[in-house]
Amino acid sequence: MAADALPVLSDAARALAARCESKAGELGRRITDAALSGPPASADLTPEAKDPRIEAAARHGLRWLIRRAVRGDRGDTRLLRERAAQHADDGLPLHLLLRGQLHGTHALWRSLRAAARPGEEDALIELAGFLLAAQEYLVGAVSETYVDERAALAAEERERDRSLVRALLDGSLPADRFPAARLGLADGALVLALRLPPGDGPVRAPLAVRRELRRVQAALDRTYGTDVPAVLDTGGGHAVVPGHAVPHGTDDDLLARLRHACSPEIRVAAVPAADPGGIAGAARTASEILRVARAGGLAPGLHRLDDVLLEYHLAHRDGSGERIAALLDPITGRPDLVETLRTYLGSRQERRSTARQLGLHPNTVDNRLARITELTGLDLATPHGTALALAALLLRDAAAAG
Known part of the structure; x- marks a missing residue:
């Protein structure tokens, strides 16, 4: 009234x-x-x-x-x-x-x-x-x-917490000056990296983006039963979950909530940090897991390091990295062949699964794989050729991202 x-x-x-x-x-x-x-x-x-x-x-x-x-x-x-x-x-x-x-x-x-x-x-x-x-x-x-x-x-308190976590993640705030006890992070944390799929259309309305980010934040808070400091934008970001709020078996619950809040295509990587000093490194590792999982053709979902251990190892450069990456130079101008290779490797070399994901006939997949072998010399029918193709794909993606 x-x-x-x-x-x-x-x-x-x-x-x-x-x-x-x-x-x-x-x-x-x-x-x-x-x-x-x-x-x-x-x-x-x-x-x-x-x-x-x-x-x-x-x-x-x-x-x-x-x-x-x-x-x-x-x-x-x-x-x-x-x-x-x-x-x-x-x-x-x-x-x-x-x-x-x-x-x-x-x-x-x-x-x-x-x-x-x-x-x-x-x-x-x-x-x-x-x-x-x-x-x-x-x-x-x-x-x-x-x-x-x-x-x-x-809202002001959440923004202060978000700013503190952002400063810890980017290294502008030393861990020994971080108020870990106030944020419940003194005994460690679970660091999440999130990659949000692009929305429909070339440009998303700011209001739609803000709503999606609020839904993602709410999904994090509900899953862990606490305010989860998160630094998110349209492409994703990081969240730092207090260690005491991470019961066993929450991965499926988290993924289900995030998919409902955002999209079935969301990717999440989770890396534990034993103390505040390890949070920044855990965030870098989680981001790398996301990149490797996508480059290796793994389906969207929640990934941990053990899920991509071989791919993670192969993706890190050494003296031979450039030569391995160069194996795929002959198909650089053929994005259809590159995507077929990526999907084929992520499908555990199942041609029918690859065809289904790409919307192709299995015979088309066979023709493309044969063309890849012809152009690159990689025999995808052998373990050695498959390992080289996977390593080359990961290293090229790492170079493009770096």
Whole structure:
């Protein structure tokens, strides 16, 4: 209900309300104990911190009610809202704040009833209706401001955590200066690298991107039952899960939630870090696992190092890396052949599975594989030729990414 929708009182009702105008302070002090005595009591606030805040909040609410009743104007709720925001910032529980407001309205009604004179029964009934309507508006204004302020504080805290994690990942914040205990990372973490598939169309609307990232963040938080600091953009990013929040067997749950939030084509890599000092290295390893898994033709999903151990080893350059990568030079200008090779190797050399994934006839796959062998000299029918082809593919992708 809006303040301007409150009923306009008669002269008799306003006169009755005016006789109680000077009692707001006394009523506010009187209701403080009542507001704190009912369950649930606030155990996390000291008695010294309780009384003044609840009393002040009730007193401000009472004054607003009386002024609105006596003067018939809209009344300024700015101070009420400012106080509600301050109480949210101070951590005063909302139930205590609202209880104080409700006790205040009740106390005002008792005061009005006691001040009523014979013949003012109609004015008293009118004021009862006014208080019920005004209480709806007052409680709504206070709770709305309180909730908005708490949401803003939570968003600021999450952004601070995200900035700290970003600085740790990029090396601009040394691990010994990282507040690991506050973020629950003192005993280690599970570092996730995420690769989000591109959306439909050449350019995605910013609003759609923000919604998708919020869904991904929510999926992370729900899976692990805590706020998971994540640094994400349209292509993916990293998340750092506190070690205590990683029960056994959450991989399938995480993947199912992320696929629902984003796309079945999402890729995730998970690498544990024993302490904050290992988080940056774990993030690099996780990113490399994603790259290798994709280059090796593994289906989208959640990958760990053991899933791509051979590919990971082969993908790292040494003195012979350039020569191995050059084996695929003859098909560089044939993306159809490169993709066929990648899919064939990722399908464990199953030609029918390769054909199905590429939308081709199996005979077309056979023709392409034969053409690859003809151009490169790699015999994909032998373990040696397959290993060389895989290594060449991984090394070329590593060079392109690097």
